Amino acid sequence: MEDLKKSMQPASSNIIESRIIQAVLSEEISPGERLGEKDLGEIFGVSRTLVREAMMRLSSRGIVAVSPRRGWFVIEPTVEEARETIEARRSVEIGLLMNQKIISVDMIKQLEAHVLEQQRAIDENDLGRRSYLLGHFHVQLAAALGNSILANILEELTTRIVLIAALYQSKADAQQSCDNHRRLVNALRVNKVEEAIKIMDAHLTYLDKALNTRLRKHELSGKLSN
Amino acid sequence: MEDLKKSMQPASSNIIESRIIQAVLSEEISPGERLGEKDLGEIFGVSRTLVREAMMRLSSRGIVAVSPRRGWFVIEPTVEEARETIEARRSVEIGLLMNQKIISVDMIKQLEAHVLEQQRAIDENDLGRRSYLLGHFHVQLAAALGNSILANILEELTTRIVLIAALYQSKADAQQSCDNHRRLVNALRVNKVEEAIKIMDAHLTYLDKALNTRLRKHELSGKLSN
């Protein structure tokens, strides 16, 4: 959490907010981590007022929550919330693809470039960047499909997914995600919407299954330790 | 705006936030309306601090926006944003219906009761309540389909739709909306998902068309007045 700050100027509350989202996406901060107003204020060189503004917005997006007089904490979704988040994302992404207009050549190129970046991060073993890019791809996709509102919603949902993955999932296969993204872009380029939807659906089902597996493990270890 | 307050106790920022959403849904406050921190503070009996917290969250949900040193204003979506909002809602609602699990009898009953309430508000000509219930039905629907996260997202989107309708749409036919809701619930009860999706899609297309019509009027009057 000490490395959140990047520039030397005092930051606005918007900057704080997006830095924290970015930090979650890059797995720099983990579910359950405490984010003290005082600490953050010192890190970003501002008073608690601006920190609180950022936290307020982050809490309204379901990224952090406050425990009265104890502090702000990055949320730790319960299994139920995790399921709902995955289902919500499935609804949004499938709906997004189904309502797809024709996607421009430029956009396809941009998405392909993004996938290449992902591959590079994987090859260079840049873990934070890798996590960030793999999540951010879906935001990019929504933006490419021409809807900034859905892009916003997906940013919220993918951020939560990263938290969920950190909690319940065995390390996701980054390479497989990246491959899926590549196949998705390919399908979109030749306008095979059906296939794109299938890929997306499979991707999310995979996520959900991983969640189930991990959950069963939790239950098991719970029983063993009692 | 003077009637926002309901209870006599000083309100928390959460209460302020939900009261304002409710007020927008009931068309008590209109797009473009100014919401001064000082005024709201006096209305709710709290300092500007709490008002600001509420505004911060509302702005993160795209309901209000701040104009620096001038004040907070209920957003007036541009035509482009209106389109994106309608499309976003289409994606979310269709995705929601497609991923539907079996819906319980209790939930169907609850939705039917909600529709009856809508009808009553229409019959009694209770305009605010009518607007509120017609919008809130979709939130209820998402909740009934078991996803509180999507319900939250839909609350945000329907609130914006009310603002859009106030700006661009000729008075929507409330009776028709209510009838659509009834048909939707009927389709869900006998598990005709396909039909439910069709009804929903038509509903939103109708919205979008109304937007187009009104837009052409705008353009026309713009040309005439220049």
Add this chain to the structure above:
DNA sequence: GTATTCTATCTGGTATACAAGATCCGCCGA
């Protein structure tokens, strides 16, 4: 009479002050 500039006032932007609950740690007693 009109346009312009200046100033009084109002608004949000940010920091700080102070209140009150939560926590931690040392002390005391059994």
Add this chain to the structure above:
DNA sequence: TCGGCGGATCTTGTATACCAGATAGAATAC
């Protein structure tokens, strides 16, 4: 040695103070 009690300390909750930008209106210049 262990458990409960009490206060010191730390944290957020809320109000307030003060600053600076925006606005409106009066006074002024033309």
